[in-house]
Amino acid sequence: MAYKIIASSCTGCSLCEFECPNAAISMKGDTFVINPKKCTECDGESPVKCDEVCPVPGTCVKA
Ligand code: SF4
Numbered sequence: 212m213a214y215k216i217i218a219s220s221c222t223g224c225s226l227c228e229f230e231c232p233n234a235a236i237s238m239k240g241d242t243f244v245i246n247p248k249k250c251t252e253c254d255g256e257s258p259v260k261c262d263e264v265c266p267v268p269g270t271c272v273k274a
């Protein structure tokens with residue numbers, strides 16, 4: 212299981228990249244993407260870090 216970033220909502224602000232405990236988030240073009248092989252869904256923490264820091268609601272969602 213992993214989270215994903217809705218590319219059409221992502222502004223590319225990069226806030227989530229540094230909050231991910233697993234370095235699963237990286238830049239791709241003008242937006243950011245989550246590597247599903249590295250995302251652990253923050254090991255059950257709620258809210259997950261990427262969703263918590265993202266200024267655009269509904270951008271970091273469960274894949
Ligand atoms: S849910 Fe957690 S582990 Fe997965 S990408 Fe977001 S911050 Fe990283």
Ligand code: SF4
Binds near residue numbers: 216220264
């Ligand atoms: S915090 Fe949200 S808007 Fe900013 S780069 Fe990450 S997904 Fe995109």
